[in-house]
């Protein structure tokens with residue numbers, strides 16, 4: 105194992121079992137992670153009632169700066185000022201880790217393992233998967249960190265209605281709609297999701313069989329000790345509409361919890377929601393791979409993001425009808441973000457086709473066609489050559505407008521980064537005429 109030396113600097117997150125009743129964790133810094141691990145090991149098992157758990161450790165290039173940045177970022181959830189004790193729950197842990205990993209001084213994650221026999225924590229690997237392996241750029245990480253802060257973007261009722269009404273009536277008939285990142289309709293408007301509201305309001309008209317919404321307890325209910333995840337169901341019976349809210353023991357409401365997955369796999373017909381931006385990759389993996397129908401809102405850049413391009417390439421996901429730029433924050437104030445609807449439900453005669461400008465290469469205006477430093481053609485403004493046989497690079501817009509349904513296919517899973525005269529241009533995706 106690599107030895108620590110004083111030049112090495114680490115940030116770690118640890119939690120003791122005594123903190124379980126009060127949900128706290130410590131975020132500390134050290135020059136000597138091995139020693140720190142052992143110190144905690146020594147404490148572990150000495151008073152047998154206290155067990156330490158390593159939640160995260162990483163190397164950084166200046167631990168004091170990172171520690172200060174953490175203090176500043178999370179001052180509102182710092183519990184014990186001089187001891188770097190912070191509130192803890194799984195959602196917050198993700199936020200701490202995302203923040204640390206996207207800090208410019210983050211070097212690499214360090215994995216630890218508990219040796220069950222000796223009850224000792226060991227450093228097992230001092231590496232972290234490369235950004236490329238994770239399908240991310242450093243910019244993505246920074247954006248993700250920003251988005252983590254911004255998970256609480258609520259969809260406006262009119263945007264839900266505008267998209268849902270575009271789909272054929274038959275898809276809803278006798279269907280179970282599952283909103284797996286949504287509050288139910290509540291007397292408090294701030295706790296009401298526009299998705300739930302839309303499906304309840306239109307339940308009979310569109311012929312739904314059942315609506316299920318799961319509420320995630322990790323977000324806004326942080327300081328409400330009583331808050332738990334719940335499952336809300338809404339059905340129509342002989343005696344009228346019936347709604348139920350269940351709080352299964354220990355259920356957080358996370359979309360990847362066994363109970364949520366059971367609903368997804370065994371009950372749901374159509375998944376509709378706006379999932380958290382910071383967990384988009386995990387969410388898409390579960391929902392897209394479930395084989396269920398879905399209509400979900402996600403970042404506008406997904407069709408050119410390496411972590412998602414393969415879904416479009418394999419024709420497992422395509423764009424829905426509308427772009428959404430306006431959302432509401434938890435105080436119901438308007439905020440802006442760039443999102444698009446994504447689905448696997450057939451789109452009939454996509455209205456956006458008419459925004460595509462498909463024509464011979466020679467007719468595309470010069471300013472909208474360029475060859476990059478690798479001699480790859482880059483076209484803009486939804487101009488698409490119909491007589492060009494080689495791969496060429498496009499932005500997300502032709503994809504929104506249905507180019508993949510017009511005889512063109514994506515030919516590379518990785519984002520394409522054009523350089524023109526040595527200057528990096530916006531990320532694209534490489535397509536080719538079939």
Ligand SMILES: C[S@@+](CC[C@H](N)C(=O)[O-])C[C@H]1O[C@@H](n2cnc3c(N)ncnc32)[C@H](O)[C@@H]1O
Pocket residue numbers: 195255256257258259284285286287297298299319320322323324357358359360377378379380381383
């Ligand atoms: C972008 S907001 C959208 C909320 C709602 N669907 C809407 O459109 O108004 C994402 C929501 O997912 C919740 N969330 C975060 N992590 C989650 C998880 N692991 N499982 C389920 N929901 C989660 C957040 O608390 C937040 O309310």
